[in-house]
Amino acid sequence: MEAYPNNAPITIQPTIPASQTIIQVNQVTGTPMMPRGPPREWTTDVCACCDDMTICLCTIFVPCYPCMLAADMNESCCVPMCIPNAGISMRAVVRSRHNISGNLMNDCVAMSCCGFCATCQLAREVQMIKSGRAIP
Numbered sequence: 001m002e003a004y005p006n007n008a009p010i011t012i013q014p015t016i017p018a019s020q021t022i023i024q025v026n027q028v029t030g031t032p033m034m035p036r037g038p039p040r041e042w043t044t045d046v047c048a049c050c051d052d053m054t055i056c057l058c059t060i061f062v063p064c065y066p067c068m069l070a071a072d073m074n075e076s077c078c079v080p081m082c083i084p085n086a087g088i089s090m091r092a093v094v095r096s097r098h099n100i101s102g103n104l105m106n107d108c109v110a111m112s113c114c115g116f117c118a119t120c121q122l123a124r125e126v127q128m129i130k131s132g133r134a135i136p
Helices: 053-061 065-072 086-097 104-113 115-131
Strands: none
Touching: 053 115, 065 086, 065 115, 086 104, 086 115, 104 115
């Protein structure tokens, strides 16, 4: 054995035979979490409130209508009561789930400038998606 300058002996640690671990990753392909392809437009226009007078009148005169709309979106019916400006969030959720073009600023402007019209549009879209008349 050789010695270092301070005369300490060099020792070699014994090696332990290592076992190999094989990790196999199985990728499951299925329905993508987000829709693919180019974004589509809203099925109806913001100002098309008179296309469905029931939704229009309910949005204006039934205070709990946003709660029913949230439930139709498979969200908690408490969302409109617990989240400030919930309409903006609800529009963003529908847009992202159903690949509808737009952005958060558009949702904010629509809900701030004409909340009843934007809520009517959202309700019509949810109704059309649920009935199969709009692309889900």
